[in-house]
Amino acid sequence: MIDGGDRIQEGAARARRAPVAGAGPRRPAPRERAAAEAVPALAGIVARPAREGPSAALVHRHLLGIQGLTAPEITLILDTALAFAEVSTRPIKKVPTLRGKTVVNFFMEPSTRTRSSFEIAEKRLSADTLNFSLSTSSLLKGESLLDTARNLEAMAPDMIVIRHKSSGAPHLLARHCHSNIINAGDGSHEHPTQALLDAFTIRAKKGRLSGLRVAIIGDLAHSRVLRSNLFLLKTMGADVVVCGPPTLIPAELGRLAAGVTFRIDEAVEAADVIMMLRIQRERQKGGAFPTAREYYNLFGLTEERVRRASPDVIIMHPGPMNRGVEIDSAVADGPYSVILEQVTNGVAVRMAVLYLLAGGTLDELAG
């Protein structure tokens, strides 16, 4: 990981109160100060505590991870997404909320759901978007991530949505760029908007997050979705049991999960929510389990196993799915599955994140 820095960072109002001139190594650019003036409302809601000393002058606001977000901050994002979900049901789905803003989608790893739902969200908010991928960039000619980001910044985008194979890449950008940075998945570290859309889906189906028994099963060692969900669900008061092969369970999970088991039947017992994780062969060094067939026999979610769960269980998967490896098609396409609803909800959640980071408030939206 490059850096484990701040998550949604300093509140603009606090930053305005902090000493600026001569206080530290870098004086905020006029554009940053203008941004701080323009977005006082967000600062009062999605704000980190002020830091003393030179760094207090920084006024960046980013979504780099779920770790560090409070329950009211998560609730604000989910409530704002609920307001935007209504927009998606209208015949005309576009609202002028981000007109004049430019968002760069900077995807250095493949993506179907995250990239397209960010782009739809940006278009529904009337932002101008630029899609930028590894295969068409000068990164292939050896340009560094930081130089690439600085060159993009030179064209004055307002926000950069980044997916990268290296954990901490969004944090690096956040330290060096003036744009709002949104983490769309960094290595095995975090995927905050996935956890937010998962929470939105659970809340829509169950009416709450607190007190639910959530089983998360699969490749626990390499999953950024797992990490973001653990931070979020723990913060919101859910009980999470994690399950996977011993070779794919990192030691620190015991700190975040209510339970850790190698037996899927135990994990799904009376579960309100079952979240399956993809086997990430591209991040594994090999040898974590003998064959896909053996993995399916021991950890695959079948209809028989679903019958052990709560009668109104919901089955989730962030995608892409390995059918017949971590999940049987009969379950993925069955009556308890909310997998495509997760994808639908991703648009509203990403609209909410973009809107709040741009300085919007829930009150303005409701009014």
Ligand code: CP
């Ligand atoms: N859930 C998810 O991140 O899917 P993509 O890789 O298709 O974006």
